[in-house]
Amino acid sequence: DTGVSQNPRHKITKRGQNVTFRCDPISEHNRLYWYRQTLGQGPEFLTYFQNEAQLEKSRLLSDRFSAERPKGSFSTLEIQRTEQGDSAMYLCASSPGDYQTQETQYFGPGTRLLVL
Amino acid sequence: AQKVTQAQTEISVVEKEDVTLDCVYETRDTTYYLFWYKQPPSGELVFLIRRNSFDEQNEISGRYSWNFQKSTSSFNFTITASQVVDSAVYFCALSEAEEYGNKLVFGAGTILRVKS
Numbered sequence: 001d002t003g004v005s006q007n008p009r010h011k012i013t014k015r016g017q018n019v020t021f022r023c024d025p026i027s028e029h030n031r032l033y034w035y036r037q038t039l040g041q042g043p044e045f046l047t048y049f050q051n052e053a054q055l056e057k058s059r060l061l062s063d064r065f066s067a068e069r070p071k072g073s074f075s076t077l078e079i080q081r082t083e084q085g086d087s088a089m090y091l092c093a094s095s096p097g098d099y100q101t102q103e104t105q106y107f108g109p110g111t112r113l114l115v116l
Numbered sequence: 117a118q119k120v121t122q123a124q125t126e127i128s129v130v131e132k133e134d135v136t137l138d139c140v141y142e143t144r145d146t147t148y149y150l151f152w153y154k155q156p157p158s159g160e161l162v163f164l165i166r167r168n169s170f171d172e173q174n175e176i177s178g179r180y181s182w183n184f185q186k187s188t189s190s191f192n193f194t195i196t197a198s199q200v201v202d203s204a205v206y207f208c209a210l211s212e213a214e215e216y217g218n219k220l221v222f223g224a225g226t227i228l229r230v231k232s
Contacts, residue, residue: 033219042120042207042222043161056219089159095218103218104151107161 004108006092012114013082020078021111023092030097032075033105034067037089049075050097082115118143120210122223129198130231137193137226139208147213150191151220155205167191198230
């Protein structure tokens with residue numbers, strides 16, 4: 001059984017450039033989450049998809065951030081005009097999407113972004 | 117508002133010692149879920165346990181045990197006979213029951229160093 005995968009694992013970019021990260025959830029998982037983790041802190045929720053619908057966005061997600069999940073499978077997270085403060089680990093998680101039970105989220109290895 | 121506090125920033129123990137990681141949470145909901153995740157140096161968050169607010173039974177899994185006390189809003193994690201491989205950052209997380217999605221609110225994490 002394949003877990004959550006994320007690409008790239010590392011990204012170094014210059015301030016002002018755009019970057020895009022990809023997340024492939026566990027097969028048949030309907031829910032997909034993005035979190036951001038800065039050094040020495042726990043992950044913070046960014047956004048959530050139920051299939052292709054983006055149902056919740058944190059206020060941490062500024063207008064420079066956009067996430068999509070076009071076919072309800074993989075998801076992309078794009079950051080436009082990157083700033084040094086965007087340097088962080090971006091984590092993706094998925095869960096089955098069963099409304100009847102609280103679910104466990106399974107995390108990918110993350111994409112570590114460094115903005116110079 | 118949800119909040120998770122892990123007051124211990126870093127703990128160092130010698131192999132075979134027992135160690136307890138503290139977690140205190142705040143929520144207004146009567147139905148909620150608590151989690152522990154492990155983050156080894158590789159960066160991927162590994163799920164350890166999920167507990168719902170109606171189940172206060174303590175749980176033991178091998179060398180791991182969890183003590184859930186609603187009266188003190190605590191969900192502590194004990195590792196018995198610690199091993200070097202237990203060295204990691206441990207996160208406690210809280211999720212409230214919501215109709216759509218179950219975003220996690222994480223504590224800041226506790227760094228555990230087990231020395232041989």
